[in-house]
Amino acid sequence: xxxxxxxxxxxxxxxxxxxxxxxxxxxDLVVVDERSDHLVQHELHRVVxxxxxxxxxTVELESVLDCEVRRASxxxxxxxxxxxxxxxxxxxxxxxxxxxxxxxxxxETAFYDLPGVREHATPLKRLDHAREIRADFxxxxxxxxxxxxxxxxxxxxxxxxxxxxxxEEGVDAEVLLLEQLDAVxxxxxxxxxxxxxxxxxxxxxxxxxxxxxxxxxxGAMMLDSDEKLTYDQFVxxxxxxxxxxxxxxxxxxxxxxxxxxxxxxxxDAARVVDSNGEGxxxxxxxxxxxxxxxxxxxxxxxxxxxxxxxxAFEPRxxxxxxxxxxWLVSVGDDAVAKVGPTILTGRAxxxxxxxxxxxxxxxVGARKNASDLVREELGIDVSGGNATDxxxxxxxxxxxxDVVDAxxxxxxxxxx
Numbered sequence: 001x002x003x004x005x006x007x008x009x010x011x012x013x014x015x016x017x018x019x020x021x022x023x024x025x026x027x028d029l030v031v032v033d034e035r036s037d038h039l040v041q042h043e044l045h046r047v048v049x050x051x052x053x054x055x056x057x058t059v060e061l062e063s064v065l066d067c068e069v070r071r072a073s074x075x076x077x078x079x080x081x082x083x084x085x086x087x088x089x090x091x092x093x094x095x096x097x098x099x100x101x102x103x104x105x106x107x108e109t110a111f112y113d114l115p116g117v118r119e120h121a122t123p124l125k126r127l128d129h130a131r132e133i134r135a136d137f138x139x140x141x142x143x144x145x146x147x148x149x150x151x152x153x154x155x156x157x158x159x160x161x162x163x164x165x166x167x168e169e170g171v172d173a174e175v176l177l178l179e180q181l182d183a184v185x186x187x188x189x190x191x192x193x194x195x196x197x198x199x200x201x202x203x204x205x206x207x208x209x210x211x212x213x214x215x216x217x218x219g220a221m222m223l224d225s226d227e228k229l230t231y232d233q234f235v236x237x238x239x240x241x242x243x244x245x246x247x248x249x250x251x252x253x254x255x256x257x258x259x260x261x262x263x264x265x266x267x268d269a270a271r272v273v274d275s276n277g278e279g280x281x282x283x284x285x286x287x288x289x290x291x292x293x294x295x296x297x298x299x300x301x302x303x304x305x306x307x308x309x310x311x312a313f314e315p316r317x318x319x320x321x322x323x324x325x326x327w328l329v330s331v332g333d334d335a336v337a338k339v340g341p342t343i344l345t346g347r348a349x350x351x352x353x354x355x356x357x358x359x360x361x362x363x364v365g366a367r368k369n370a371s372d373l374v375r376e377e378l379g380i381d382v383s384g385g386n387a388t389d390x391x392x393x394x395x396x397x398x399x400x401x402d403v404v405d406a407x408x409x410x411x412x413x414x415x416x
Contacts, residue, residue, distance in 0.1 A: 003023060006032050011269075012267070015294050016029065019295055040357060045154065047127060050376065098262065114216070117149070120234050121235060123237065138165075141232075144174070146173060151185065153185060162175045175205045180210070180212035182209050182210050192327055195336045200331055242270075285324045293319070
C-alpha cells in the first residue's frame, strides 16, 4: 500500500514525520515536492534584512525524513482515483498512484488579474524573492518610495524589515504600506490590529488603509480611488490562490479534511471549515495543527483498507477544530503578540516569536537550525541544549503568567 504526501511545506512535512512513526509496516510513504528543501516561510521576510538567516530557515528534506522523497512538481490530481501527475525537474511527466494521500501543496501569490501587478511587483514566497527585494531596495535613492501592497501579516513584516533596513543602511526612502480594507492585519482581532498599526508607525512605515491597487505600470500605479501613485519599488503581498494542480483554486474541505475518496487536503492549499463550522485562516499554525488531525485520519483509513472485510464501514474520522493561543507578527526590531487577552510588544514579543520558530524547527528534527535561529535573532547561544526549552526558561520571568500558561497548555495539547 502506498501513502503519498504531496508537498512538504508546514502541513506536508509535519504530516510526513507523524506518518513515519504511525503507519503500519505494510504502508510505503512517499513525499513529493518541487524542491529538495523545506522553507520556514514565516521567517522569510527576515532574509530581506539579514541574508545570513537563509541557511537557518532552510531544511534539507532528506535530513529530516526517512522515507522516499521525490523531487517533482504536482501538475494535476484526481482525488477520488488516487492519482497525481508529476513533472520531475529532469524527466517526463509521470502518474503517481496512491491508496491514501494528502494534498499539502500550499498556496501561491494571487494577483487577481489586476493589470500590470504581476509584471511590475515582486512577491515574497521564495528566497530569491527576498534577495531581489533587498537588492532593489538598497539601490533606491533619496526621496524614493517603495510600496508594499497588502497589509496581512506578510505585508506587515516585509514593510517592517524594509523600514529597519533603511535605518541600518542610511536609505532615505519612504516605505508605504497599502491595504484595501480598513485596518492592517484585517483578519485578526481589533486589539491586535491597533498594536500592529502603532508598531508600524513607530518603525517609520507610512500606512494607508481603505486603499486598493487597481492597476500598475512601470513607476506608477492607479488606486481604486482613481489616484495615481508613483513608486520606485513595488512589493506585492496582496493575497493567495490555490496551487496549479487544483486549477488555482483552494477547494473547501470539511472538518475531517477529506477532499476525495482517497485524498485529504490541508494547509493553505484548501479552505478548511472546522468542526464548529468556522472558516480557518490560512496560517502556519493552522497548517501544523491540521497535519496532526490528518495524520490520525490517514492512519485510520490505511488500517481500514488493509484489514477491510466486505461490507465493513469506514472508520469514523477525527474532526479538526481550529484553536490557537494567539497571534504573532514581527515589525522590524519590534514584534506584536496576542496571547489570550494580552498584547505584548518589544523584546518579549520578539523572543516569543523566535521561540515559536525554533520550536517548529525542533519539531521537524532540525535542531541545529533552531539553535542557529535563536542565536541570530536574539544573540542567545543554546547550541549546547534544546533551543526551545532554553529560550523558554530565559523568557519565563519576562512574560505575564497568563501568557506563559496559555503557551504551555497549547504545547501540551500539540505534544510539542
